[in-house]
Amino acid sequence: MSLFGEVIGNGRAVLAKSGSFTLFTLRLLQVTPKALRRWRLIVDQVYNTGALSLVIIMLSGLFVGMVLGLQGYDLLQRFGSTESLGVASGLALLKELGPVVTALLFAGRAGTALTSEIGLMGATDQLSAMEMMAVDPVRRVCAPRFLGGVIAMPLLAGIFSMVGIFGAQLVGVTLMGVDAGQFWSQMRGAVELKDVNQGILKSCVFGFACSAIAVYEGYHALPTAEGVGRATTRTVVSSSVAVLVLDYMLTAVLL
Amino acid sequence: MSTSAGAAPPPGSIAPVARLTGVGYEINGRTIFAGLDVTIERGKVTAIMGPSGTGKTTLLRLITGQVRASRGRVEVNGQDVGALDTDGLYRLRRGMGMLFQNGALLTDLDVYENVAFPVREHTRLPEPLVSRLVLMKLEAVGLRGAARLRAAELSGGMARRVALARAIVMDPQILIYDEPFAGLDPIALGVVLRLIRETNDALGLTSIVVSHDVREISLLADWAYLLSGGTVIAAGTPAELDHDASPAVRQFMDGLADGPVHFHYPAPDYAAQLLDREVPA
Numbered sequence: 130m131s132l133f134g135e136v137i138g139n140g141r142a143v144l145a146k147s148g149s150f151t152l153f154t155l156r157l158l159q160v161t162p163k164a165l166r167r168w169r170l171i172v173d174q175v176y177n178t179g180a181l182s183l184v185i186i187m188l189s190g191l192f193v194g195m196v197l198g199l200q201g202y203d204l205l206q207r208f209g210s211t212e213s214l215g216v217a218s219g220l221a222l223l224k225e226l227g228p229v230v231t232a233l234l235f236a237g238r239a240g241t242a243l244t245s246e247i248g249l250m251g252a253t254d255q256l257s258a259m260e261m262m263a264v265d266p267v268r269r270v271c272a273p274r275f276l277g278g279v280i281a282m283p284l285l286a287g288i289f290s291m292v293g294i295f296g297a298q299l300v301g302v303t304l305m306g307v308d309a310g311q312f313w314s315q316m317r318g319a320v321e322l323k324d325v326n327q328g329i330l331k332s333c334v335f336g337f338a339c340s341a342i343a344v345y346e347g348y349h350a351l352p353t354a355e356g357v358g359r360a361t362t363r364t365v366v367s368s369s370v371a372v373l374v375l376d377y378m379l380t381a382v383l384l
Numbered sequence: 385m386s387t388s389a390g391a392a393p394p395p396g397s398i399a400p401v402a403r404l405t406g407v408g409y410e411i412n413g414r415t416i417f418a419g420l421d422v423t424i425e426r427g428k429v430t431a432i433m434g435p436s437g438t439g440k441t442t443l444l445r446l447i448t449g450q451v452r453a454s455r456g457r458v459e460v461n462g463q464d465v466g467a468l469d470t471d472g473l474y475r476l477r478r479g480m481g482m483l484f485q486n487g488a489l490l491t492d493l494d495v496y497e498n499v500a501f502p503v504r505e506h507t508r509l510p511e512p513l514v515s516r517l518v519l520m521k522l523e524a525v526g527l528r529g530a531a532r533l534r535a536a537e538l539s540g541g542m543a544r545r546v547a548l549a550r551a552i553v554m555d556p557q558i559l560i561y562d563e564p565f566a567g568l569d570p571i572a573l574g575v576v577l578r579l580i581r582e583t584n585d586a587l588g589l590t591s592i593v594v595s596h597d598v599r600e601i602s603l604l605a606d607w608a609y610l611l612s613g614g615t616v617i618a619a620g621t622p623a624e625l626d627h628d629a630s631p632a633v634r635q636f637m638d639g640l641a642d643g644p645v646h647f648h649y650p651a652p653d654y655a656a657q658l659l660d661r662e663v664p665a
Contacts, residue, residue, distance in 0.1 A: 258488035258547075261448060263474040269505070277653045319592075 153345050156267055157275050160265055164272035174277025178239035178340075179284055185238055186231060188290035194218065194296025201297065202305045211307050215316035218297035221319065223328040227290035229376050232335035235282055236368035240343035244364040247347025248357035256348075260290050272343040278343065282336025283329050290328065327383050334375055338370045398610070401426045401461060401558055401590040402447050408455035409442060416442050418614040420456070426543035429584050429591040431601040431622070435636065435645050439592040441485070442558055447592070448480060449473040460558075476507065481551035482560040487543035489535040489550075495522070496531040499550045506554065521549040526575060540567040548576065552583055559583065561593045565600050577604055598637055602626065610636060613647050 164171070197218045205211045247270060250256050256266040296315075301307040343364050350360035402424040404422070409417040416439040424430050424447075432440050445451045446458050448467045452541060455535060458465040460476060468476060503509060507590050509517075522528040525545040538546065551559060561580065565573055570624045581604055584591045595601055601608055602622035610618040610633060618625055618633045624632060635643030651657075 244478065253491070254484045254486060254488035254489055257450065258482070258484055258490075261477055261480065261482040261484075262505065262550075263477040264502070264505045265470075265474070 133287040160268040170273035179281030189253040190292035191296040194293030198297035198300030212311035214301040215312035222290040222293040231286040231289045232372040243343035246346040248350035252352040277339045278340025279336045283332040286332035299360035403459045406456035407453045428606040430606040431605035438611045479557045481556035485563045487547035
């Protein structure tokens, strides 16, 4: 096949996949009101995707905050304004690092778990069995997992940012000797509600994208070990790229 | 003597539960069925037999609307399955129960919740009633004591029995069994055989059983179809098939390697391939 033909073929495949993903997402949204009535299923998924991701989120948040504290201190002392470390780390975590790093970790931990779980359910005929019992798998399996992810992401991002600020304070104040009063008071004075809201909005959008991608890939995985493995890989790659692209777009709009 | 290939069971006054007329089905360019005619009579146990890869499970998927025929017509309870939308299919399937080859139990639920699953999804029965229904069905398959085991803790045979309990918990009109005897020990096999027969007769159901097991089918079925090469090669009562002298039927019923049905998948000449050290493409 010529290069041109290959480009056309790949372009068509991308368009077909985008269309399929859009239709699937619309179907998810369509069944969401019914799925919301089964709130226990959603709570279970908030636990699976959220609570079970807490350790990795908190550990990552702590170290990201500590690195931010070190780098921020190094940079700010060149300008003699180390007291601004609280503002710098607070804004960086709440507006950018919290939502973005949480979403990337979420895709790697919870997204892959969702994809492989749904994919294996397909490979072992569990989804077919549900269809045979006149139960819509999108409503019963995909929607609760999708909603669980959408709810869990902002909560995880909030926890990530809080632990991150604590990490920055730990390094900046305890280790490098920045004044604790200045660290906190400057942060309180400069960080506004709109900055927090921006972070929450971003994490909601990322939660929507990552969860939709994860359940889509799982639901459409080939019913083989290789198929489920590939779908899991696609989830991480697509979610990561989607998060970074959406982050730029949201930042450009919200600034 | 068996009836001619594809012929319906002896005519009854009641309309058949399912009728496949001139059904064709292809997958990835490979023809699975070419002009298949099958009639499933109401109230009977009908067996679908045939060598591996002849499309027995696909036939079930056509009946349940999981796949659609490329040609011909699939009718269930008088409805054209190919013309039904998703809601129509779900309405149709509410009257069906299906036992999958591997059980297809929901792995995040225990045995009790697996059996209760269709009841909880489709009814708002109070918990004590759900509990009684589930325990009755589990007792019937001998697994009431395993109610709180996880699906992953069950052996293959136990999983199949739980799946059977789940398939009958809503008392469907049509019960479809895909290889129900595979992996069962002799005791469980006897119980399942009796259960299929008794459930069918006591509740006035229609059962469709896909199986390779000639002996079990001869004990269980009222009528049997033998599939090969994308079509029905023989149909009749198990006793009629047992006395059928046609080579293809004899090969299957007697388990012979040589006969009209090829055991080997089409391949180039064996000796030539070995001598040429040719690596299969």
